[in-house]
Amino acid sequence: MLLSLYYLNTLIPFSNEQLLIINKGLKYIPPCQSYFYYRQPIDKIIQREYNRLHDENVKNLTDYTFSTCDKRAVEYFAEVKNLLEQLYKKPLPTKLKRHARYMYNMIKSMQRKLQKANIAVGQTDKSKLFFFIDAQEYQEKITNYMNKTNAYQEITSGICPLADNLHLVILLLDHLLQRNQITKEQYKQMYPNVLTLELAHIYFNLKVHKPEMSVRPIVASINAPARKISGFLDELLTPIYNYVTKDITFINGIDVIRKLNEYQQQGHLTSTTLFVIFDVADLYTMIPRDGAIAALTRFCKKYSVNGKIGNVNIDTIIQLACVVLDTNSFAYKDKYYRQIKGGAMGSPFTMVLANIYMLEWEQKLIRHQQRHNEIYGRQIY
Template identity: 45%
Template sequence: MLETRVQREHKIVQSIQSLLRNRSDIVIRRTDKSKVFYIGNATDFAGKAEEYMLKTNACQEPGTPLRLIIASIHAPATLVSKFLNDLLAPIYLNVAREVTFINGIDVIRKLEKHVLDGHFQATTNFIVIDVTDLYRMIPREGALHALMRLLKKHSDHGKIGTLSIDAIMRMARLVLDTNCFAYDNKYYKQTRGGAMGFTFTQALANIYMREWEQDLIQHQVVHNGIYGRFVKHLLNEKC
């Protein structure tokens, strides 16, 4: 019985593979940061991709030909990204811990304290804000300036550990300036934000957002409110 099922499912897989090979109007892609696949109309997919690139203006086709680049988990920029995240994430968490939600339990604990402090009212509102495409859309120069200010404030004689601020900034620019990808037989260079999946991109976005949200944080403090931002995978092992 099991053998019959295996044979039947094998034929189904072969049928799907044959269909995908012979149907140029079907596109299959792995979805961003997950283990599932997107299957859809190739024309619709191309239209949405073009619309996104035009709307965000986050990438451009280089004027000069690029050499073929093979992405690898051990690529130099990937390792530099992980190194920067390991260096910067503890600094960020140290200065932003009071307004950072690590997980759901962390949220509950802060809400319980808010209630015990007598600030929870019948008129209290719960508001959720989502920044669309945060990692891909942060302004690079603004984010790098925020990083520079953070490093200067928490450095010891111009150094973080054994590294000078200048060395850290040069590594940061290296990671941001080497994000290239291929789409529709063309090479593109990402000109805004950073690559999804690079841990440094996440750390840099959080550092930038920390400065951006200061007015809102102070407003909540004055009005006995709570403000917190959920930071996911800041210290994870991804590259």
């Protein structure tokens, strides 16, 4: 049985062997493909991989005030370089090399077939399946989504916004540090890594669990200038939100059943009880920016201690939140865009901001249900 595929109005021009490769799932990594994919000398490949590992580890060492000139650090990096040379220069066993080349040829063949048949491939939303769809139909779904939400504005100047976004982030962090509104440690925690900096890009997962088969935009912003600020705000606010909403949050299906069982034992379940579900479509990309910031401000004021969340005052939180939203820019199909509604899916702060906004909207319904001994809950995923 093929469990890793989802076809949508299209036929897949693959052989049985190629379908079996796809069925290995999204996490499958064909072995030893660097021997065939990279057209560079092996020494350049080794140096590139070493530089990447070196930069990542240097950052970790400096974060913990560990000198990179320490004898142990020097020996460690020498061992890393030596290990990479062994792994890349050691001849592959004949059987493994034959299998690696076979996989390389199969994958290249699959790519050619998909391109010839004009078929788009991607990951389904909220599941670990590949989807296959006519590329034109897929693009129509994306275009319809962008037109419907009006959440994205093209940067018509054609100038990459990365430098401006970086400037905004650094300017704010420097300002907050100078005014002692954040600590030196928090400054380092949120400061962007200029060595790995890159503009975000957007891709679209297919919502196969929805009747209309729409798309969900994911902004890949892991190396964007404000990504670390987004993570900082998420870590600061999410524990408070989770605590405040613990009684109105469904963790999973088992949690729903448990609460229904309590509801029945209390004598509230009757033959006329109504079970109602509703879905807020495109929540993260549709919340109004000003409304979300206002809701965040009220949330922070309500649950702050002496005007602070942790050791960060409310005004600082709002400034950080605004710079995350202001720098929501990405590349798509050789153009640059700015998100002007909601937050970017893929940014850690977006979920907690949307949830805080929804919490205000839910209050009237929550109070109504509580007054009548009924259940209200929201599952977040």
